[in-house]
Amino acid sequence: xxxxxxxxxxxxxxxxxxxxxxxxxxxxxxxxxxxxxxxxxxxxxxxxxxxxxxxxxxxxxxxxxxxxxxxxxxxxxxxxxxxxxxxxxxxxxxxxxxxxxxxxxxxxxxxxxxxxxxxxxxxxxxxxxxxxxxxxxxxxxxxxxxxxxxxxxxxxxxxxxxxxxxxxxxxxxxxxxxxxxxxxxxxxxxxxxxxxxxxxxxxxxxxxxxxxxxxxxxxxxxxxxxxxxxxxxxxxxxxxxxxxxxxxxxxxxxxxxxxxxxxxxxxxxxxxxxxxxxxxxxxxxxxxxxxxxxxxxxxxxxxxxxxxxxxxxxxxxxxxxxxxxxxxxxxxxxxxxxxxxxxxxxxxxxxxxxxxxxxxxxxxxxxxxxxxxxxxxxxxxxxxxxxxxxxxxxxxxxxxxxxxxxxxxxxxxxxxxxxxxxxxxxxxxxxxxxxxxxxxxxxxxxxxxxxxxxxxxxxxxxxxxxxxxxxxxxxxxxxxxxxxxxxxxxxxxxxxxxxxxxxxxxxxx
Numbered sequence: 001x002x003x004x005x006x007x008x009x010x011x012x013x014x015x016x017x018x019x020x021x022x023x024x025x026x027x028x029x030x031x032x033x034x035x036x037x038x039x040x041x042x043x044x045x046x047x048x049x050x051x052x053x054x055x056x057x058x059x060x061x062x063x064x065x066x067x068x069x070x071x072x073x074x075x076x077x078x079x080x081x082x083x084x085x086x087x088x089x090x091x092x093x094x095x096x097x098x099x100x101x102x103x104x105x106x107x108x109x110x111x112x113x114x115x116x117x118x119x120x121x122x123x124x125x126x127x128x129x130x131x132x133x134x135x136x137x138x139x140x141x142x143x144x145x146x147x148x149x150x151x152x153x154x155x156x157x158x159x160x161x162x163x164x165x166x167x168x169x170x171x172x173x174x175x176x177x178x179x180x181x182x183x184x185x186x187x188x189x190x191x192x193x194x195x196x197x198x199x200x201x202x203x204x205x206x207x208x209x210x211x212x213x214x215x216x217x218x219x220x221x222x223x224x225x226x227x228x229x230x231x232x233x234x235x236x237x238x239x240x241x242x243x244x245x246x247x248x249x250x251x252x253x254x255x256x257x258x259x260x261x262x263x264x265x266x267x268x269x270x271x272x273x274x275x276x277x278x279x280x281x282x283x284x285x286x287x288x289x290x291x292x293x294x295x296x297x298x299x300x301x302x303x304x305x306x307x308x309x310x311x312x313x314x315x316x317x318x319x320x321x322x323x324x325x326x327x328x329x330x331x332x333x334x335x336x337x338x339x340x341x342x343x344x345x346x347x348x349x350x351x352x353x354x355x356x357x358x359x360x361x362x363x364x365x366x367x368x369x370x371x372x373x374x375x376x377x378x379x380x381x382x383x384x385x386x387x388x389x390x391x392x393x394x395x396x397x398x399x400x401x402x403x404x405x406x407x408x409x410x411x412x413x414x415x416x417x418x419x420x421x422x423x424x425x426x427x428x429x430x431x432x433x434x435x436x437x438x439x440x441x442x443x444x445x446x447x448x449x450x451x452x453x454x455x456x457x458x459x460x461x462x463x464x465x466x467x468x469x470x471x472x473x474x475x476x477x478x479x480x481x482x483x484x485x486x487x488x489x490x491x492x493x494x495x496x497x498x499x500x501x502x503x504x505x506x507x508x509x
Contacts, residue, residue, distance in 0.1 A: 013467050019428035020440065021467035026060035028479065029466050031501060033057065034073050034082045035482035036464035038338040045465065051085065053466065055124070058089040066090050067103040068507040074107045076503075077484045078275050080116075083107045088120040091137040102509055104143025111151050111167060112159035114144055118173065119165045133165070133173055141174055148176035153186045157195040168193065201230050201240055224251045231257050238274035241265065242284040249293045258295045262302035271309040278485050279343045281307040282351050285383045286342070304383055308358075311485045315492055316359025317418065324409065324416045325353045325365040326372065328423035329393040330400040333462070337483065345462045346393070347386070348483045349422035352460060354385045355485065356420065364416070370397025370430065372404040399430035402469070406444035415452045424463035442470035449475060458494075460487060473499070 011023035024032065033054050039047045058066050070086035073079045087107055091100050108114055121140065122133055148171070160167050167190050178184035189195045197203060208226050213219040227248050230236045236244075241264060248261065264270055285303050288296055317323055333346040357363050358379050366374035367389060373396050377385045402421055409416060429439040445457055459468060461481040472479040479500055480490045486503075493502045 019426075019469070020442070021469055022471050023467055024472070024479070026057050027065055027501060028472070030054065030057040030061060030066075031069060031504065032461050032479065032481040033464040033466070034069060034079070034086065035077055035484075035487075036462055037082055038079070038341075039081045039085070050464070054082070054085055055089055058086065059093060063090060063094040063099060064509065065504070066094075067099055067509055068504050070103055070107055071507050071509075072504045074109065076486045076489075077482055078277055080110075080113065084113065084116050084120050087117060087140075088124045091121060091140045092124055095137075095139075098139060098142075099509065100137065100139035101143035101146070104140060105146035108144070108147035108150070110159060111156050112161065114147055114170050114174075115161075115163060115165045115167060117144070118170055119163070122165070133169070136173055144170070144174045145176040148174060148187075149179050149183070153189070153195055154198050156186060156190060157198040158200060160190070160193075160195055199233075199235055201236055201244065204230060220251070224253055227251045227253050228257045231260050238264065238270055239276060239280070242276065242280055245284055245299055246287045246291055249288060249291045249295060249299075252293075255295065258298060262298055265299075265302040266305040266309070268309050268312075271306055276310060277483060278307060278310060278351055278355065279337070279348050279483060281310070282347060282383060282386060283341070283343050286387075289387075300383070304381055307355075307382055311355055311488075314355060314359055314485060314488050316356070317361065319361035321360070321362060321418065322414075322416045323356075323360045323363045324405070324414075324419045325357055325360075325363060326402070326405040326419070326421045326423075327353045327365075327367050327389065328400060328402065328421065328462075329367050329369050329396060329398065330424070330426075331398040332400070332424050332426055334398075345424060347390070349460070349462050350386045350389045351382070352483075352485075352487065353420070353422045354382045354389070356488070357385070358382050364414075366405075367393060367396045368400075368402055368405055369393070370399045370401060372396065372401070372408055400424075400427050401430055401439075402427040403429065403439055403441040403444045406441060406448050407439075410444065410448055410451060413451065416455055417452075418456055418458065420458045420460060422460045422462060425459055425461050425465060425468050426463070427469040440469070445470060445475065445477065458491065 013021050013023050033050060037050055039051060066086050067090060070083040070090070073086070074083040087100070087104055090103070094100065104117070108117065118133055121137070127133065156167060171187060171190050176187070178187055204226060208222060213222065231253070241261060245261070248257070281303050285300060288299055327349045329346055333349065334344055336342065336344050337348065353365060357365050357377070364374055365377065366372060375389060375392065377388060400423070402423060405421065406419070409419070427441050431439065448455065456476040456478065459472070459477070459479050461479055462483065464481060468479060470477055478494050480487050489503055490500055494500060
């Protein structure tokens with residue numbers, strides 16, 4: 001079955017700015033909503049309403065597609081909350097076969113996802129009685145039993161948190177069968193809460209912080225030694241290393257330690273295992289840029305290398321392919337991806353745009369808001385390019401006049417092959433208050449196709465709202481969604497004549 005077929009009824013609607021827009025098919029809307037959320041408030045939509053919309057959409061598509069999307073979100077987009085929601089809703093509405101258990105067993109990749117899934121199951125089924133998790137779905141229970149067998153004592157101890165649903169509760173509910181005597185010992189320790197404390201940077205630093213020191217100098221020396229020990233031990237994970245670059249610089253660790261960190265960041269195998277979203281490298285880059293240390297340059301180079309390694313399979317275009325990359329810097333893009341993150345949708349658009357630019361030979365890139373402005377940047381040093389664009393975003397204002405990108409191409413008689421907009425898709429004409437149907441991206445694209453009949457327009461949806469400014473899968477207009485470099489796999493599928501959902505539909509269950 002193809003889920004991305006054009007709707008038989010072209011449902012016209014309006015977007016959040018009151019401009020003309022089009023509704024998506026349920027499957028495409030669900031994909032867009034899931035690929036662009038950490039279930040935090042964003043412009044135009046609260047986390048509560050995003051969750052409610054995902055729940056409604058799940059019931060409008062095939063259970064198989066929901067399972068495939070959950071696996072795609074967890075295994076390829078590296079999201080955690082959205083797959084939990086999809087599985088919880090699937091368990092609520094779908095019964096009778098092993099689809100749920102097989103999907104759960106793959107989606108759960110950390111011990112705390114067992115308890116997260118149980119907590120969500122309790123929430124979505126409105127359990128209020130004393131035994132809130134009684135009458136657990138048999139297939140959910142079966143999948144969680146398999147998941148319990150994935151983890152060792154270190155992993156269980158690391159994620160054994162004092163939450164509403166604890167690992168101990170999950171063990172009693174799921175009744176997993178230990179695969180051997182050693183695992184049975186671990187299960188018994190979960191029950192008695194006697195798991196061996198894990199060696200983690202959090203525990204090590206917390207323990208050190210509780211010790212008395214003669215003076216501030218002694219304390220600083222102790223923390224410097226501890227960071228050097230953590231790095232030398234090889235047990236400081238890749239993401240933990242990214243998160244703590246500033247702490248290491250502040251502790252004034254040795255140049256040998258910094259070199260070890262750089263070696264880890266730039267190790268291709270380590271990058272592949274870490275499976276970090278591209279914006280994690282940007283967050284680390286920004287965190288250290290103001291630190292007064294001679295080691296910042298080394299770390300910046302390592303982060304650029306790591307980012308390039310993380311997208312090593314990103315395919316660009318030939319020297320003959322003329323590409324236009326336009327990044328939306330409107331006010332609605334100035335919102336963080338989650339409550340705890342400093343990275344905004346705007347940052348992700350710039351980063352994905354610059355990643356794509358680095359793979360293209362003939363590219364025109366720029367920013368749009370009130371106006372559209374092209375910016376010439378080198379192909380190398382993606383993170384530095386993002387910072388340069390970030391510095392210049394105020395030059396174009398904060399509206400969403402995306403039609404100006406196409407209008408400029410028409411006025412200059414510029415024949416592009418690929419026009420790519422990184423946006424929240426809530427495009428409108430701020431100059432005439434939405435009253436003119438001439439100043440819409442739909443009208444401008446129709447006019448541009450007369451000039452460049454072979455051109456394609458790609459909307460990289462970074463916010464997952466339920467409408468788009470022009471009909472997709474029509475007149476060479478395509479929608480892609482997400483914050484991961486995997487969005488470029490979807491681009492390649494479209495280039496190969498497949499649909500935007502082909503990568504999801506191809507997932508075996």
